[in-house]
Amino acid sequence: MTDADRFEAFVREYQDMVFATAARLLGSGPEAEDVAQTVFLRAFQRFAELSKSPTAAGWLKAVTTNLCLNHLSRYRKRWQFFSELDEPAHPEGYAAGVPSAAPGGQDLDTADRDARLERAVRELPDHQRVPLVLFHFEDMSYQEIASALGVSLGKVKTDIHRGRETLKKELSVFDESH
Amino acid sequence: MNHIDLQQLLERELKQLPTPRAPEALLPRVLAATVQPGPARSYGGWLAWPRAWQLVSAASLMALIAAAWMLLPLVAASNVWLGAPAAPAPITTFVRNAGETATVVRVLWQVLLQPVATYVLVLAISLALACAVLWTAVERLALGGATQR
Numbered sequence: 001m002t003d004a005d006r007f008e009a010f011v012r013e014y015q016d017m018v019f020a021t022a023a024r025l026l027g028s029g030p031e032a033e034d035v036a037q038t039v040f041l042r043a044f045q046r047f048a049e050l051s052k053s054p055t056a057a058g059w060l061k062a063v064t065t066n067l068c069l070n071h072l073s074r075y076r077k078r079w080q081f082f083s084e085l086d087e088p089a090h091p092e093g094y095a096a097g098v099p100s101a102a103p104g105g106q107d108l109d110t111a112d113r114d115a116r117l118e119r120a121v122r123e124l125p126d127h128q129r130v131p132l133v134l135f136h137f138e139d140m141s142y143q144e145i146a147s148a149l150g151v152s153l154g155k156v157k158t159d160i161h162r163g164r165e166t167l168k169k170e171l172s173v174f175d176e177s178h
Numbered sequence: 179m180n181h182i183d184l185q186q187l188l189e190r191e192l193k194q195l196p197t198p199r200a201p202e203a204l205l206p207r208v209l210a211a212t213v214q215p216g217p218a219r220s221y222g223g224w225l226a227w228p229r230a231w232q233l234v235s236a237a238s239l240m241a242l243i244a245a246a247w248m249l250l251p252l253v254a255a256s257n258v259w260l261g262a263p264a265a266p267a268p269i270t271t272f273v274r275n276a277g278e279t280a281t282v283v284r285v286l287w288q289v290l291l292q293p294v295a296t297y298v299l300v301l302a303i304s305l306a307l308a309c310a311v312l313w314t315a316v317e318r319l320a321l322g323g324a325t326q327r
Binding site: 033121 | 194196207208209211
């Protein structure tokens with residue numbers, strides 16, 4: 001097996017994990033794809049050591065998270081300034097990348113519910129979605145999130161709570177209609 | 179529903195979400211990017227130089243300008259050399275013109291610019307500081323720092 005083959009296998013193994021982390025943090029499929037590509041290019045540069053490392057997944061997650069936070073900080077601040085008044089974080093279609101069809105064998109309602117929840121997560125405003133994703137999907141503590149984002153602990157807790165309320169509302173609407 | 183219940187409910191719901199699949203195009207994109215030669219290292223200009231090089235180059239440039247400033251009038255004033263029959267006419271003319279230009283620039287500097295240079299410098303520094311403070315305040319207060327690292 002050549003190095004190219006081994007790297008391809010490496011990307012195949014981790015691409016879903018990297019993409020999922022980026023998509024949830026950024027709330028956008030196309031942007032997540034760009035970030036995922038950058039992550040794997042960085043991995044390629046140090047593939048010799050990374051391919052043998054048992055912590056490759058952790059390294060990929062950390063790099064993905066950092067790149068996403070940098071991306072959000074660099075490209076969205078100006079826009080956020082004008083739109084962070086509890087408006088949806090993204091224009092229509094931003095969450096269009098969330099699959100809505102049920103995978104084979106899965107209950108249609110469950111798949112629909114999952115898709116709806118996934119979409120609701122991606123549609124949260126940046127300042128709610130990012131800490132919520134870091135808490136629930138990346139298993140970071142409130143304090144770690146506050147440090148990573150450079151905001152107060154109270155703001156992190158408030159934003160996550162508001163995000164959860166929104167998601168709960170979304171689930172309630174779905175459950176009542178089914 | 180209190181905070182703990184809400185947290186546990188969402189924890190359950192979110193943990194059971196299937197991992198979003200990467201788009202089909204991601205793998206080919208990554209593989210294509212790894213075989214392409216990297217972009218040519220762009221020349222970042224003087225600002226991209228190492229700090230020591232910047233200092234040395236700036237000092238050299240200032241020394242050069244200072245030397246020219248001091249020497250040109252002397253050269254232009256040395257009529258003996260300029261008037262020597264061996265000196266070609268174009269060179270003599272060029273040196274004389276350069277000397278006259280330097281004198282004019284020096285007079286303009288001393289009469290017009292030097293009296294206000296200090297004030298202009300202080301004003302520029304104050305404005306730059308004010309802009310920096312204002313931008314920092316806008317970032318922290320208006321943007322909420324939600325995505326800062």
